[in-house]
Amino acid sequence: MNKYNRIFNFAAGPAMLPEEVLEIAKNEMMNYKNSGMSVMELSHRSSLFNDIITEAEDNLRKLLNIPFNYKVLFLQGGATTQFSSVALHLLKNKAAYINTGHWSNRAIIDARVFGQVDVIASSENESFSYIPDCSNLNLEGYDYLYYCDNNTIYGTKFKKVPNSFGIPLVCDMSSCILSEEIDVSKYGIIFAGAQKNIGPSGVTIVIIREDLINESSVYTPNILKYKIHSEKMSLFNTPPTYIIYMCGLVFKYLLNNGGIKAQEKKNIEKANYLYNYLDHSKFYKTMADKNSRSIMNVVFTTGNKELDLLFVEEAKKVGLENLKGHKVIGGLRASIYNAMPFEGVVTLVEFMKKFEVQYNV
Numbered sequence: 001m002n003k004y005n006r007i008f009n010f011a012a013g014p015a016m017l018p019e020e021v022l023e024i025a026k027n028e029m030m031n032y033k034n035s036g037m038s039v040m041e042l043s044h045r046s047s048l049f050n051d052i053i054t055e056a057e058d059n060l061r062k063l064l065n066i067p068f069n070y071k072v073l074f075l076q077g078g079a080t081t082q083f084s085s086v087a088l089h090l091l092k093n094k095a096a097y098i099n100t101g102h103w104s105n106r107a108i109i110d111a112r113v114f115g116q117v118d119v120i121a122s123s124e125n126e127s128f129s130y131i132p133d134c135s136n137l138n139l140e141g142y143d144y145l146y147y148c149d150n151n152t153i154y155g156t157k158f159k160k161v162p163n164s165f166g167i168p169l170v171c172d173m174s175s176c177i178l179s180e181e182i183d184v185s186k187y188g189i190i191f192a193g194a195q196k197n198i199g200p201s202g203v204t205i206v207i208i209r210e211d212l213i214n215e216s217s218v219y220t221p222n223i224l225k226y227k228i229h230s231e232k233m234s235l236f237n238t239p240p241t242y243i244i245y246m247c248g249l250v251f252k253y254l255l256n257n258g259g260i261k262a263q264e265k266k267n268i269e270k271a272n273y274l275y276n277y278l279d280h281s282k283f284y285k286t287m288a289d290k291n292s293r294s295i296m297n298v299v300f301t302t303g304n305k306e307l308d309l310l311f312v313e314e315a316k317k318v319g320l321e322n323l324k325g326h327k328v329i330g331g332l333r334a335s336i337y338n339a340m341p342f343e344g345v346v347t348l349v350e351f352m353k354k355f356e357v358q359y360n361v
């Protein structure tokens with residue numbers, strides 16, 4: 001048994017954090033750098049917090065190789081708030097959206113409040129189980145192209161960045177950021193809620209190309225204006241200070257462990273191990289198209305609702321938690337984000353084998 005009796009948490013978010021990060025947070029909790037306070041109690045205007053947020057941004061820039069003409073913002077309101085913010089800033093005439101399921105659909109609904117939104121590619125015809133071909137979209141006259149890179153609920157992921165033919169490309173990377181190397185220069189805006197690969201819930205990272213910052217609708221409230229957040233270095237109002245500190249610890253941890261390249265290798269190994277078992281099993285079925293599979297969210301089922309529920313209950317008894325699929329599609333889902341150790345996936349597969357032997361009648 002491990003030191004703290006910790007379980008393997010397969011939740012889609014909030015998700016596991018690296019134990020090394022939690023240890024540092026624990027050790028620094030009561031008196032951060034001789035301030036006589038915890039980070040939670042520090043003023044967001046203090047030099048100590050300034051160091052925390054500056055270092056966090058610098059390290060994120062290193063991890064993702066973010067070009068100088070991009071700003072990094074630490075915002076509140078979750079990834080969901082960005083569904084509106086993006087449209088308020090970029091939607092002038094009409095916007096093109098790729099619909100790959102629940103989260104892109106939510107973004108479409110929120111953007112439509114502000115103007116014309118056309119769904120120019122979709123996988124709705126096959127219950128969002130695949131990623132549509134987006135190599136040659138007709139984007140004439142559109143202000144921007146929007147997509148959700150990794151579809152947390154359906155376990156699908158774009159294998160290629162859609163070709164935006166020069167218009168700004170906006171991407172929701174909430175459930176895959178920091179999981180693989182990316183070329184930030186292909187994007188106008190990348191945003192991601194922290195609670196999967198970045199840190200605890202409560203902050204949303206926005207990486208935005210500078211030339212897109214100034215534009216915004218007259219109806220944009222100050223709290224949503226990228227310009228204000230950028231000028232105030234994410235300190236326009238009181239930011240979630242402790243969450244930013246935790247994200248900073250995660251960034252440092254990733255840098256100290258080989259950066260995104262090394263993390264991507266680990267993620268592929270974990271996902272391959274699980275998919276390989278699933279592909280050889282006659283008991284479990286995967287739900288996403290093989291060519292569109294996510295390496296973060298592995299969605300599968302026994303094909304029987306009662307057995308799926310029993311699976312979740314039995315798994316919990318042996319320390320494998322939160323394996324229930326999202327209510328939108330049911331079934332089972334193992335979210336194996338960055339902080340899930342390989343050992344966690346091996347333990348899951350061992351449990352799956354036993355369950356299969358017991359219930360495969």
Ligand SMILES: Cc1ncc(COP(=O)(O)O)c(C=O)c1O
Pocket residue numbers: 012013077078079080081103148150151152153172173174175193194
């Ligand atoms: C891909 C994706 N986008 C957006 C969201 C919504 O994020 P938030 O709860 O931070 O608003 C989620 C939440 O799980 C998600 O998985």
